Amino acid sequence: MKKAFLSAACLGSAAVFAQVKDSLQTNNVDEVVMTASRKKENIKEIPSSVTIVAEKQIQSQLTVNSDITSILQYTVPSLGTNSGQTSNTGQTLRGRQVLVLIDGIPQSTPLRNGARDIRSIDPSVIERIEVIKGASSIYGNGADGGIINYITRRSQSDKNISGLTQVGFTGQTYGGTLGVRASQLLSGKVNKFDYVFSLAYERTGYMKDADGVNLTPTYSPAKMDNYNGMLKVGYNINKDQRVEASYIGYASRSDLNLGLVTGKYGITPTIGEGVGKNLETTPQGTPRNHNFRINYDNQNLFGGTTSLNFNAYMQDFRTVYGYSDTFLGGGQSNVISKKYGARFNFDTQLWSAKNSQAEIMYGMDILNDQTVQKLEDGRYWTPDMNMTNLAPFVLVKIDLLKKLTIKGGLRYENMRVKVGDFNTLSSIKSDGTFTKSIFVTGGNLKYNALVANLAVRYNIEPFVNLFGSFSQSYSINELGRILRTSTEGTIQNLETKPIIVNNYEFGATGQISKWVRYEITSYVSTSKLGASFVQSADRALTIQRSPEIVYGVEGFLHFTPSKWISFGGSYSWMEGITSIKDDGDYSAKINNSRISVPKVLAYVQARPIPSLSIGLDMLHAFEQDRFEPNAKTGMYVYGEGYVPEYTVFNFKASYEVNKNWRVSAGIENLFNKMYQPAIAWWSVRDSEFVNSLGRRGTLMFEYKF
Incomplete structure (x- = not known):
């Protein structure tokens, strides 16, 4: 094990796999990134691991599957494979929880992680996805493994109005699986104003495995209505000042009425069949995810040496789960979260010379996060949690001779969580007995810490650029789950200390x-x-x-031997160990719910004629055999199940009829492979042993004006 640990630590890189993968469709491989330090930077100046999923890459993947958890599993090497359901449980980044943002607005609910944050927006409104890998505190609570930031579309036309209309159909070779989606995007500029307006709707059909059998109805994306709307309006006050306001709304609701037929772990899958018992009073899904944001930029403060960015935001989120009888009386639970926040970001030029400069960024983040998990009948599963976080920060960046970039910063986290009084739920144990409800007195929890980051990048020659970085994150992830299992009468007796992650990486590109x-x-x-x-x-x-x-390695190779073809692939591997007795003996392993299977992503993209593009993607998930079953029962425990390997191919093609019209087609699971997602194996539960989606095709028509 020590040998593996040392070899992983001595390797190096940063991943921009999806960015260069799309090079046949865009010549701009030096993408501008804002997530890494909250200001625009060339990717060659960033001394840390970044993956950019560009707009054309998103649109290409959309032809295969509109589920953004699927798009990301094919484009981000170190992100876990998806479950094929509405939940993104197990889809960790570098073995830890990820913070999901939309234009910098937090979508994750770390106080009670509902695992619905990745699937919180329709991909039709996304301009690019910026993935910062490794612990980060730059956007606050919850980024133990990194950040996924969905950057939404902006107006890029000087016309008063331009638009993009898309209509698509999905279906399998079995009856009753037809789905439809439609989206309309309008954008333009009128004098000093610019705008983007978008509406998207999707109605999915039944989803079946490779044998034509309905997949499990639990957390199923089948027979689901997905809605997304966006309005973004900007006003250029003058050449230095701009104000922008936006609203993004997303909702999903399922009316799947299949009955649940529970299978046997490792033998027969859990499927949907017949008509459901209709114990659910509210449709599963995310009935609301409202995001409001106002942003102000001033590039000319204090004689032009300082710029200011200020933004304020609000998020109102609710997700609904399926019926469960694990607690007395049964019912459906909701995770409900409201966030109010503001960010002040100043950037001052310290000095500037030929090919060299230094700047200092400083400001403060303010966040109020109100999260609770309740049942539909009003019973509390977690108490009300009201967190306030005040975090001043400073970051210094030095660029020397366009060769050497040095970054270093500090951030002071000051969190206060007010926890309400509540009664725990009476739950049903596996032997049929009950745990009694107890009253738990709430109170105030206080956390504070100084976290730091330091990074260096040296662009030696075009064929070798090195970087190394140290970064920290600070989060109070899953506080609600800890509180809801209280056996003490007061929260002061529970272990609720925050998670501080130290991340070290070394790379070459x-x-x-x-x-x-x-x-x-x-x-x-x-x-x-x-x-x-x-x-x-x-x-x-x-x-x-x-x-x-947690330690690991990832990387990719990309080949473009001619203008009409490119191909390449990526590989990612990780391991995680823990000291259960807190005695320094790291002989135990972190289970597979966090440590993702090693995976290879490969692709070939060709343009045999200017108007035709065809591509083939492959995902190979290796087997994961890290634990032994119980010697007496022969069964694994949760998170430790053996995961067999599988390989899946996707095909996609598009044809430009003329400058306005395009026809695209995609086939997911091209060879109709019968397999189960990794979570079906490592969860070791009969109800979660499910098959993956069989072959499914998409046909899409696009009109641009």
Whole structure:
């Protein structure tokens, strides 16, 4: 194990796999990135691991599957494979939880992680996706493994009005699976105003496996209505000042009426059949995700040496889960969250010379997060949690001779959480007995810490550029789950300390010739007190708090031997160990609910004639055999199940009829492979042993004006 740890730590890279993968469709491979330091930067100046999923890449993947969890699993090497359901449980980044943002607005609910944050927007309104890998505190609570920031579309035309209309159909080779989607985008500029307006709707059909059998109705994306609307209006006050306001709304509701036929783990899958019992009073899904934002930029303060960015935002989120009888009386639960926040960001030029400069960024973040998990009948599963976070920060960046970039910063996290009084739910144990409800007195929890980051990038030659970085995150992830399992009468007796993650990485990237690019990175992240799901004696899930080390390696090769073809691939691998007894003995492994299977992504993209583009994507998930079953029962416990390997191919093609019309087609699971997602194996539960989607095709028509 030590040998594996050292070899992983001595490798290097950063991943921009999806960005260069799309190079046949766009010549701009030096993308502008804003997520890494909240200001526009060329990717060649960023001394950390970044993946950019460009607009054309998103649109290409949309032809295959509109589910953004699927799009990301094919474009981000170190992100876990998806579950094929509405939940993104297990889809961790570098073995830790990820913070999801839309234009910088937090979508995640770390106080009670509902695992619906990745699937919180329709991809039709996304201009690009910026993925910052590794622990980060730059956007606040919850970024233990990194950040996924959906950057929405902006007006890029000087016309008063321009638009993009898309209509698509999906279907399988079995009856009753037809789905439809339609989106309309309008944008333009009128004098000093610019705007973007978008509406998108999708109605999915039944979803079936490779044998034509309905997939499980639990958290199913089948027979679901998905809605997305966006309005963004900007006004250029003058050449230095701009104000912009936006609203983005997303909703999803399922009316799937299939009955649940529970299978047998490892033998027969859980499926949907007949008509459901209709125990659910509210449709599963996310009935609301409202995001409001106002942004102000001033590029000319204090004689032109300082710029200011200020933005204020609000998010109102609610997601609804399926019926559960794990607690007395049964019912459906909701995770409800409201966030109010503001960010002040100043950027002052310290000095500037030929090919060299230094700047300092400083400001403060303010966030109020109000989260609760309740049942439909009003019973509390978690108490009301009201968190206020005030975080001043400072960051210094030095660029020398366009070769050397040095970044270093500090951020002071000051969190206060007010927890309400509540009664725990009476739950049903595996042996049929009950745990009694108890009254828990709330109170105030206080957390504060100084976190830091330091990074260096040295662009030696085009064929080799090196970087190394150290970064920290600070989060109070899954506080609600800890509180809801209280056995004490007061929250002061519970282990609720925050997670502080130290992330170290070393990377190399470069262009060996005109047609060969590469990137490789290694990382190690440590935390004195992590948080993982483990199974208790009565098979209930609890949170284990213990010291952790996660380490891994990822990288890719990209080849463009001619203008009409490109191909390449990526590889990612990770391992995680923990010291359960807190004695420095890291002989135990973090389970598979966080440590994703190693995976290879490969692709070939060709344009045999200017108007025709065709491509083939491959995802190969390796087997994961990290644990032994119980010697007496022969069964694994939750998170430790053996995961077999599988390989899936997707096909996509598009044809430009003329400058206005385009026809696209895609086939997901091209060879109709019968397999199960990784979560079906490592969860070790009969109800979660499910098959994946069989072959499904998409036909899309696009009109641009």
